[in-house]
Amino acid sequence: MKEIDWANLSFGYMKTDYNVRCYYRDGKWGELELCSEETLNIHMAATCLHYGQEAFEGLKAYRGKDGKIRIFRPDANAERLQSTCRGILMPELPTEKFCEAMKMVVKANERFIPPYESGAALYIRPLLIGTGAQVGVHPASEYMFVVFVTPVGPYFKGGFATNPYVIIRQFDRAAPLGTGTYKVGGNYAASLRANKMAHDAGYASEFYLDAKEKKYIDECGAANFFGIKDNTYITPLSTSILPSITNRSLMQLAEDMGLKVERRPIPEEELSTFEEAGACGTAAVISPIQRIDDLENNKSYVISKDGKPGPISEKLYNKLRAIQYGDEPDVHNWVMVLD
Numbered sequence: 020m021k022e023i024d025w026a027n028l029s030f031g032y033m034k035t036d037y038n039v040r041c042y043y044r045d046g047k048w049g050e051l052e053l054c055s056e057e058t059l060n061i062h063m064a065a066t067c068l069h070y071g072q073e074a075f076e077g078l079k080a081y082r083g084k085d086g087k088i089r090i091f092r093p094d095a096n097a098e099r100l101q102s103t104c105r106g107i108l109m110p111e112l113p114t115e116k117f118c119e120a121m122k123m124v125v126k127a128n129e130r131f132i133p134p135y136e137s138g139a140a141l142y143i144r145p146l147l148i149g150t151g152a153q154v155g156v157h158p159a160s161e162y163m164f165v166v167f168v169t170p171v172g173p174y175f176k177g178g179f180a181t182n183p184y185v186i187i188r189q190f191d192r193a194a195p196l197g198t199g200t201y202k203v204g205g206n207y208a209a210s211l212r213a214n215k216m217a218h219d220a221g222y223a224s225e226f227y228l229d230a231k232e233k234k235y236i237d238e239c240g241a242a243n244f245f246g247i248k249d250n251t252y253i254t255p256l257s258t259s260i261l262p263s264i265t266n267r268s269l270m271q272l273a274e275d276m277g278l279k280v281e282r283r284p285i286p287e288e289e290l291s292t293f294e295e296a297g298a299c300g301t302a303a304v305i306s307p308i309q310r311i312d313d314l315e316n317n318k319s320y321v322i323s324k325d326g327k328p329g330p331i332s333e334k335l336y337n338k339l340r341a342i343q344y345g346d347e348p349d350v351h352n353w354v355m356v357l358d
């Protein structure tokens with residue numbers, strides 16, 4: 020194998036040795052299978068190709084200083100996938116089977132888990148797709164669950180460094196009562212133009228307001244938003260954002276640190292009052308926000324005056340990473356340690 024430059028990995032696909040697959044046929048899930056083939060052979064009328072019966076997840080495995088391998092909150096991802104399955108009428112994969120698949124795929128690709136010192140991780144990408152043929156708009160009767168892994172570095176430029184974001188009003192990623200709370204591919208298709216606009220203009224990512232009123236903060240591209248002021252961690256309550264497991268973990272850590280935690284609609288204007296803010300997610304971890312520009316209204320909400328991450332964001336980031344890598348006790352029982 021060609022030497023991997025662990026410290027300079029980007030967030031991209033690298034071929035690994037194995038993926039894990041599981042098929043749903045005749046009303047039940049089969050056994051997990053280890054596979055070394057990268058491609059899928061599916062029917063051209065599969066519902067995932069036409070009607071978007073596709074769900075995915077994203078989580079990470081970490082190699083600790085102690086050499087142990089840890090997967091962060093796989094049960095939470097299993098539950099979110101089940102919620103997505105209910106949302107687009109796909110059969111739910113039981114939590115136990117999901118976690119077993121995570122273990123199996125990580126162990127089989129152990130040589131791709133970045134070393135502790137690199138600060139990189141193994142990204143795990145489960146997907147569940149409708150493979151049964153349909154021409155009418157109906158759910159499939161057959162499904163396939165696949166999990167692959169790939170070693171990754173930071174999603175946003177510089178890792179834990181501040182970045183600028185831009186409010187995009189021309190496109191919505193999800194409708195108020197649409198599929199925003201589910202991790203379905205369609206939401207990401209809907210985000211591609213906004214994301215390109217933001218990147219072309221030199222921003223790290225697009226920033227969404229609520230689709231109905233364009234008044235409240237929704238999400239930060241493929242990450243949740245949080246703001247900090249007056250010793251309070253504030254994150255949006257919205258029917259169109261993905262319930263981030265990272266955000267949920269940060270809310271708990273913030274509370275543990277003695278911060279107040281608020282989940283409520285956040286009007287755009289409130290951006291001017293935050294002492295710190297960040298985008299958070301599995302890929303992003305915490306990506307501190309330097310400023311958020313609202314080009315149509317000629318406004319720029321500068322969050323970090325000196326361009327550096329704020330102290331509370333840094334404390335949260337260090338605490339979360341310490342739990343993920345096994346440097347600090349896992350008091351909330353979040354981590355699955357592989358044996």
Ligand code: PLP
Nearest residue numbers: 241242243261263264265300301
């Ligand atoms: N929001 C969106 C739209 C995402 O794609 C993600 C990534 O999974 C997140 C938020 C963050 O969620 P999590 O922390 O569970 O990775």
Ligand code: COI
Nearest residue numbers: 077078241300301302303
């Ligand atoms: C994640 O944070 O896991 C994501 O899914 C973000 C993006 C790569 C879709």
